[in-house]
Amino acid sequence: xxxxLLGYSDLAIAAILVVLNAVLTWMFDLGLTRTILIAGVRxxxxxxxxxxxxxxxxxxxSPLLIAAVALAMFAMASxxxxxxxxxxFAGAWGYGIGxxxxxxxxxxVTAFALFGTLRPSPWYAPQMLIPLLGIILGNVMNGVSVxxxxxxxxxxxxxxxxxxxxxxxxxRYTALKQLQRSALRSGMIPIINQMSAAGVIxxxxxxxxxxxxxxxxxxxxxYQILLLFLLSGGAGLGALGAVYVATWRITDERDxxxxxxxxxx
Amino acid sequence: xxxxxxxxxxxxxxxxxxxxxxxxxxMIADLDPHDGxxxxxxxxxxxxxxxxxxxMVTYVAAESGWWDERVEAHFLPGTDFTALFSAVGIPTExxxxxxxRLSTGERQRLALLRALTPQNRVLLLxxxxxGLDDENTGRVEKLLRNRLSAGIAILLVTHNPEQxxxxxxxxxxxxxxQLVEExx
Numbered sequence: 048x049x050x051x052l053l054g055y056s057d058l059a060i061a062a063i064l065v066v067l068n069a070v071l072t073w074m075f076d077l078g079l080t081r082t083i084l085i086a087g088v089r090x091x092x093x094x095x096x097x098x099x100x101x102x103x104x105x106x107x108x109s110p111l112l113i114a115a116v117a118l119a120m121f122a123m124a125s126x127x128x129x130x131x132x133x134x135x136f137a138g139a140w141g142y143g144i145g146x147x148x149x150x151x152x153x154x155x156v157t158a159f160a161l162f163g164t165l166r167p168s169p170w171y172a173p174q175m176l177i178p179l180l181g182i183i184l185g186n187v188m189n190g191v192s193v194x195x196x197x198x199x200x201x202x203x204x205x206x207x208x209x210x211x212x213x214x215x216x217x218x219r220y221t222a223l224k225q226l227q228r229s230a231l232r233s234g235m236i237p238i239i240n241q242m243s244a245a246g247v248i249x250x251x252x253x254x255x256x257x258x259x260x261x262x263x264x265x266x267x268x269x270y271q272i273l274l275l276f277l278l279s280g281g282a283g284l285g286a287l288g289a290v291y292v293a294t295w296r297i298t299d300e301r302d303x304x305x306x307x308x309x310x311x312x
Numbered sequence: 313x314x315x316x317x318x319x320x321x322x323x324x325x326x327x328x329x330x331x332x333x334x335x336x337x338x339m340i341a342d343l344d345p346h347d348g349x350x351x352x353x354x355x356x357x358x359x360x361x362x363x364x365x366x367x368m369v370t371y372v373a374a375e376s377g378w379w380d381e382r383v384e385a386h387f388l389p390g391t392d393f394t395a396l397f398s399a400v401g402i403p404t405e406x407x408x409x410x411x412x413r414l415s416t417g418e419r420q421r422l423a424l425l426r427a428l429t430p431q432n433r434v435l436l437l438x439x440x441x442x443g444l445d446d447e448n449t450g451r452v453e454k455l456l457r458n459r460l461s462a463g464i465a466i467l468l469v470t471h472n473p474e475q476x477x478x479x480x481x482x483x484x485x486x487x488x489x490q491l492v493e494e495x496x
Contacts, residue, residue, distance in 0.1 A: 207377025214341055215427055216367030225379065302362040303343055 051259075062087065105173050113173050117180055121150055124184050128192040134199040134309045136296060141310070144292050145191055152187045152285035153180065160277050182253075182274065183281045186238060190282030191289045194234030198293040199309055201226050210304055219298040227290050234286030238279045245275060313491035315484065317434065322456070322466040324476035326494075327486035333469045334374065336486060337436040340467070341371035352433055367431045374438040374469075376423030378411045386411075386426045396425055400451050416443045421452060434465045441475065453479060 065087040073080040104112055128145035135141040157180050161167065167175040202209065205226060212222040245251050246268070250258075253274060257267040299305050313336075317323055327333050339346045342362050350357045350369070357365045380386060384407050387393070397404050400421040406414070414422065420443050427435070440456075441449040456466060456479065470476050476483055483494040 205377070205379075207373065207375055208379040209377065210343060211373065211377035211423070212379055213363075214343060214366055214371040214373065215429075216363040216365075216370070216431075218361075218363045222379075299345070301342055301345075302366075303345070305345075 058091075062091075101173070101177060104177065108173060110171055113171055113176060116173075116177060120181060120184055121146070121153075124149055124188040128188055128195065131192045132196050132199060132312065134203065134311050135195075136199075136293075137308050137310045140296055140308070144289065144296065145195055148285050148288035148292060149184070149187050149191045152191075152281050152288060153184045155284060156183050156187075156277055156281040159280075160273075164273060179277075183277055186278040187281040187285040189237060190234045190286040193237070194230050194286040194289045195293055197230035197233045198226065198290060198297070201230060202297055202304070203306065203309070206304065206306065213302055213304065217302075219302040219304075220294070222302075223294045223298070227294055231286055231290050234289070235279075235283055238275075238282040242275050242279060245271065251275070315491060315493075317465045317467060319433075319463045319465055320460050321482070322460055322468055322480045323482045323484060324480035325467060325469045325484045325486060326471070326473070326476060331486040332489065333486050334438050336491070337371050337438055337467065337469060340434075341366055341369060341436055343371065367429065368433040369436065370427050370429075370432055370434070371436040372424055372427045372438060372440060374442065376419050378419075381410050381412070383407055383409050383411055383414070383422065386422070388429065396428075399455050400425065401448050417445075417448060420444065421448065424452065424455075428459070432459070432464055434467065435459065436467050438469045439471065440468070442471065449475070 065083060069080045069083045069087075072078070072083060100116075104116055125142060125146035128149060129135055129142045132141070132145075136144060157176070160179060160183075161170050161176065165175060165179075170176075202223075209222050209226070213219065241251075246254075251271050251274075254267045254271040257270060258264055262270075297305055297308060315323075325333050325336065335344070338344050339348075340350050342350075342357050342365060352365075352368060357369070378386065387407075393407055394404050397406065402418055402421060406418065406422070411419070420440065424437070424440050435456075437456075441452050444452065453475070456468075460466060466479075468476070468479055470479075485492050485494050
């Protein structure tokens with residue numbers, strides 16, 4: 048079976064559902080009509096635009112252009128992380144911790160996938176590299192931003208307890224152990240849940256897409272397994288890095304809590 | 313500002329709210345970045361790891377923090393709880409309680425108790441009896457006097473002039489960022 052190609056009329060039919068939703072919320076005066084319509088329009092514009100851009104990038108297959116696209120993706124992810132923080136680190140650290148750990152984890156895991164298992168030729172083949180980078184980056188970004196937010200909010204909330212321990216002569220890493228654990232947990236729970244529920248509660252999005260596009264279910268399942276491993280590896284590495292860098296930065300070498308290095312948005 | 317504290321001596325610190333009394337104690341405990349240095353028997357704070365300094369020069373904040381749900385987890389294993397708890401009027405069973413069950417006054421006294429270790433040389437106490445009735449204030453003061461006679465020095469922030477007179481031999485006041493000694 049060859050993949051059924053979608054026409055714009057097919058999309059227009061599917062869009063009826065969004066419009067229906069908008070009409071219903073308008074009828075019941077739920078105040079969501081505008082938001083739903085804007086989100087619907089954004090999906091159309093953003094994804095078609097990305098499709099067009101990728102079409103060009105794939106056709107040109109220029110390493111420089113691919114690198115530029117990857118950099119732009121990193122920049123947007125880093126901005127997203129720092130804007131999701133309730134409190135963030137002052138100065139360049141506010142952007143740097145999220146950006147640094149995300150980039151490191153994403154590059155490591157993507158390289159691992161490219162050279163270890165998928166082995167495309169050339170290794171930077173954009174059809175492989177860009178979607179892979181995108182999905183790994185998105186997951187690492189979520190892991191890192193949830194973790195960072197958990198660290199900074201918990202540290203402010205738990206300040207009396209942490210300083211109480213420090214004042215009795217506990218070193219900074221022992222005093223923050225509990226907090227590191229729970230922050231790491233909140234950063235990794237989504238991907239762990241995703242792995243546990245995969246195939247049982249929902250069919251993962253990528254696998255669904257591949258099956259719809261005509262791939263054999265078992266082959267699609269193998270791809271999905273590989274991907275979930277990559278995503279959990281990336282999210283785990285990113286969250287771990289974020290926890291350690293953040294707790295290191297929020298304390299100093301005299302085992303003091305440095306809440307002055309955090310700023311409220 | 314510059315001052316010294318002798319072994320077994322209690323010095324009180326008074327001053328308006330926000331004058332910097334707690335800041336002073338936190339500075340001595342090296343809990344905030346600051347200029348200047350403190351030393352104990354000639355050994356400078358900046359020359360030893362901060363945890364080691366704080367086990368000898370121990371700060372007890374006015375507002376206690378708790379890092380576990382159980383009271384027991386805040387004490388070193390091997391502590392003699394029966395004597396310790398009864399000295400401040402808290403039943404020994406409180407050890408098995410969750411922290412959430414403690415009253416404000418009980419928290420304050422337990423936060424002081426958990427800071428008392430054989431390594432203490434100086435105690436930096438921030439209003440250790442502010443939430444207590446007269447009877448329990450008396451118990452805490454007695455406990456502190458025992459520590460003083462064992463050679464421990466105490467820097468005591470208090471809003472209560474009578475307590476300062478009862479406990480301390482010298483009286484300091486924080487005013488406009490300066491530390492001045494007041495006549496007894």
